Amino acid sequence: RKEVEQDPGPFNVPEGATVAFNCTYSNSASQSFFWYRQDCRKEPKLLMSVYSSGNEDGRFTAQLNRASQYISLLIRDSKLSDSATYLCVVLSYNFNKFYFGSGTKLNVKP
């Protein structure tokens, strides 16, 4: 079983739409959780960390449900520039290893 699982998409949405991505992780002892963004043929970059209380950064909201081992990312008012692959990332219990989901591709269309 994979450590982190994501729906690969693609999600094709019009500008201005709200879109949600989900991710599940298998190790209940995992410590930290993140969403990274990866543009085509570029390196991943941190979008936001995910906290148990939920956190928001502008149009982006991340949620963590430890009981269900589930992480979500909500993007409101999608922009063309949001088109990218979104990677769900989990840090192991000993803070040493990161586990990546295979990514969810988002295409925002005019």
Add this chain to the structure above:
Amino acid sequence: NAGVTQTPKFQVLKTGQSMTLQCAQDMNHNSMYWYRQDPGMGLRLIYYSASEGTTDKGEVPNGYNVSRLNKREFSLRLESAAPSQTSVYFCASKDSSSYNEQFFGPGTRLTVL
């Protein structure tokens, strides 16, 4: 600050050739990582180094070796390249603060013929 740098950016090898991918970071991070990324499979950890002088295997270490030369540099060596090692290789380092953010280099695109 340059962040994380990787060389080379592109490389084509023939089966059986060897090469070393170089990685350096100037952020004074303790932890460094090597990943490979294949289409549809996300990033998979090859090796990591939690601190200078230590290295550990990740999910897919076979066919690779690493050296943590000093705190700044972490190299990845392919002793005898195989077509299955055609991939994009990313080096990363980790912030030691409570944020635990990983910073990535721009990647090396390797093709093994």
